[in-house]
Amino acid sequence: MYVKLLIVDDEQLIRDVIKEYALNEKFEVLEAENGIDALEKIDKNNIDVIVLDIMMPKMDGYTFFKTLKKDYNIPTIVLSARSEEYDKLLGFELGIDDYLTKPFSPKELMARIKAIMRRGNRQEDKFSYEDLVVDFMGHTITIDNKEVNVTPKEFELLTYFIKNQNVAISREALLNKLWGYDYFGDDRTIDTHIKMLRNNLGKYRNLIKTVRSIGYKFEIKS
Amino acid sequence: MYVKLLIVDDEQLIRDVIKEYALNEKFEVLEAENGIDALEKIDKNNIDVIVLDIMMPKMDGYTFFKTLKKDYNIPTIVLSARSEEYDKLLGFELGIDDYLTKPFSPKELMARIKAIMRRGNRQEDKFSYEDLVVDFMGHTITIDNKEVNVTPKEFELLTYFIKNQNVAISREALLNKLWGYDYFGDDRTIDTHIKMLRNNLGKYRNLIKTVRSIGYKFEIKS
DNA sequence: CTTTTTTTTCACACAAACTTCATAAATGCA
DNA sequence: TGCATTTATGAAGTTTGTGTGAAAAAAAAG
Numbered sequence: 001m002y003v004k005l006l007i008v009d010d011e012q013l014i015r016d017v018i019k020e021y022a023l024n025e026k027f028e029v030l031e032a033e034n035g036i037d038a039l040e041k042i043d044k045n046n047i048d049v050i051v052l053d054i055m056m057p058k059m060d061g062y063t064f065f066k067t068l069k070k071d072y073n074i075p076t077i078v079l080s081a082r083s084e085e086y087d088k089l090l091g092f093e094l095g096i097d098d099y100l101t102k103p104f105s106p107k108e109l110m111a112r113i114k115a116i117m118r119r120g121n122r123q124e125d126k127f128s129y130e131d132l133v134v135d136f137m138g139h140t141i142t143i144d145n146k147e148v149n150v151t152p153k154e155f156e157l158l159t160y161f162i163k164n165q166n167v168a169i170s171r172e173a174l175l176n177k178l179w180g181y182d183y184f185g186d187d188r189t190i191d192t193h194i195k196m197l198r199n200n201l202g203k204y205r206n207l208i209k210t211v212r213s214i215g216y217k218f219e220i221k222s
Numbered sequence: 223m224y225v226k227l228l229i230v231d232d233e234q235l236i237r238d239v240i241k242e243y244a245l246n247e248k249f250e251v252l253e254a255e256n257g258i259d260a261l262e263k264i265d266k267n268n269i270d271v272i273v274l275d276i277m278m279p280k281m282d283g284y285t286f287f288k289t290l291k292k293d294y295n296i297p298t299i300v301l302s303a304r305s306e307e308y309d310k311l312l313g314f315e316l317g318i319d320d321y322l323t324k325p326f327s328p329k330e331l332m333a334r335i336k337a338i339m340r341r342g343n344r345q346e347d348k349f350s351y352e353d354l355v356v357d358f359m360g361h362t363i364t365i366d367n368k369e370v371n372v373t374p375k376e377f378e379l380l381t382y383f384i385k386n387q388n389v390a391i392s393r394e395a396l397l398n399k400l401w402g403y404d405y406f407g408d409d410r411t412i413d414t415h416i417k418m419l420r421n422n423l424g425k426y427r428n429l430i431k432t433v434r435s436i437g438y439k440f441e442i443k444s
Numbered sequence: 445c446t447t448t449t450t451t452t453t454c455a456c457a458c459a460a461a462c463t464t465c466a467t468a469a470a471t472g473c474a
Numbered sequence: 475t476g477c478a479t480t481t482a483t484g485a486a487g488t489t490t491g492t493g494t495g496a497a498a499a500a501a502a503a504g
Contacts, residue, residue, distance in 0.1 A: 136224055151449080151450055151451080152450080153450075153451070159224075163270075163339070166357075166359070166360045167359045167360060168359065168360060168361035177268065185451095185452070185453085186452070186453060186454085188452090188453080188454080188492090189451075189452055189453070191492065191493070191494090192451085192452075192453085192493095192494085193451085193452095194493090195493065195494065195495095196450095210491095210492070210493090211361050212373070212374055212460075212461080212491070212492080213374035213461085213490085213491070214361055214374070217360065217361065219360075373460080373461055373462080374461075375461075375462070376461095407462095407463070407464090408463070408464060408465090410463090410464080410465085410481085411462075411463055411464075413481065413482070413483090414462085414463075414464085414482090414483085414484095415462085415463095416481095416482090417482065417483065417484095418461095420482095432480095432481070432482090434470095434471065434472080434479095434480065434481080435472095435479085435480065435481095
């Protein structure tokens with residue numbers, strides 16, 4: 001899961017802790033130590049999610065939040081020292097996506113970020129990895145914004161792989177799942193489809209890995 | 223995102239509510255009002271995800287779940303009335319993918335389903351010891367986060383060792399288990415495979431101990 | 445019905461893995 | 475220590491599995 005995270009907190013220590021955990025999750029991390037700084041970074045970057053400390057000098061969290069929501073709809077997780085603050089925030093009736101009181105567990109925070117990213121948000125029925133986009137509903141595959149033509153079987157195959165990332169799948173299993181349990185054809189047919197699919201995947205051809213004596217695997221290094 | 227969902231709940235009302243939301247997400251929906259019915263439907267259809275009410279008459283959720291996991295690996299979201307039930311479920315140490323307490327928000331449920339479908343899903347089936355990780359599903363071995371290439375036989379061998387930790391295994395037993403009872407080859411072939419496996423295990427080569435005049439043993443000091 | 449596309453089969457070449465074997469090293473025991 | 479037994483290792487030869495292209499068969503489109 002690719003996430004561009006902005007941490008807005010005036011305390012360097014807290015920023016550093018969150019950053020460390022976030023980098024570990026392979027998130028891209030930006031930092032801001034006050035609201036003004038934050039708005040500037042939001043303007044220039046395409047932020048996916050914000051972690052915001054509500055208590056800040058210069059421009060306080062509430063003001064920042066109001067300003068933010070006027071122009072953006074970026075999911076925000078709020079950090080606060082006191083749980084009473086929550087009511088105050090609720091009063092805003094603003095789009096707070098989640099709330100954590102300090103001291104908080106960084107692991108918990110990461111989980112919440114991922115949950116938010118997973119939820120509603122971003123394109124629903126699409127799979128994307130770098131410049132490869134598979135639109136399940138539209139039934140199209142795009143590489144570098146250029147549509148790639150694949151046959152129906154190839155699309156099915158890729159769809160199944162995407163649904164079963166990082167799992168080695170036997171030819172037999174593929175036959176059963178994609179051709180049906182009542183199909184009795186040659187195992188090696190799959191090899192040919194794999195060949196065609198790989199060719200069509202171009203630079204992403206080696207996302208499909210051969211697992212010798214087992215079958216194939218769609219591998220996404222996360 | 224195309225999802226084939228099976229709702230297992232004895233209450234028609236709940237099934238209807240979930241179904242309505244699911245259909246709205248363009249999911250394909252199947253229903254079962256008890257475990258027996260559910261297993262039948264699972265057998266005949268290619269279910270992607272299950273929503274299971276743990277409290278059911280006839281075949282209760284736990285029994286159903288155990289039976290299910292014997293033959294299938296379908297991600298399951300469990301519904302329960304009381305949050306204390308959670309502990310009970312944890313006791314099972316089974317592959318529950320998510321958990322919701324009643325009353326739950328259908329929107330939340332849909333989000334969770336999508337999340338599960340999106341993420342590689344499937345419970346992680348891994349063995350790890352220090353920096354050695356064996357991913358059975360992905361069919362990979364990792365040492366210090368670096369993938370190590372092993373041959374199919376070596377992987378089988380290691381898998382067998384892991385499943386029989388701290389037990390001395392004779393060459394004959396290995397031949398029978400991994401090569402099949404109908405195989406009649408040289409005992410010493412195993413030595414060669416062990417050699418290769420040890421080499422590939424690098425700093426973990428000593429986990430495979432030689433048991434003189436018996437065979438080998440995969441020893442984990444714990 | 446004809447043409448085009450897709451699917452399936454198949455065989456060959458090549459690479460990877462497996463097995464065997466001879467020899468060296470080590471282990472245990474008298 | 476010396477001897478017998480067992481295991482480790484390296485280097486063959488053998489077998490197996492996969493990639494690929496071509497062509498037949500089937501399905502879809504025109």
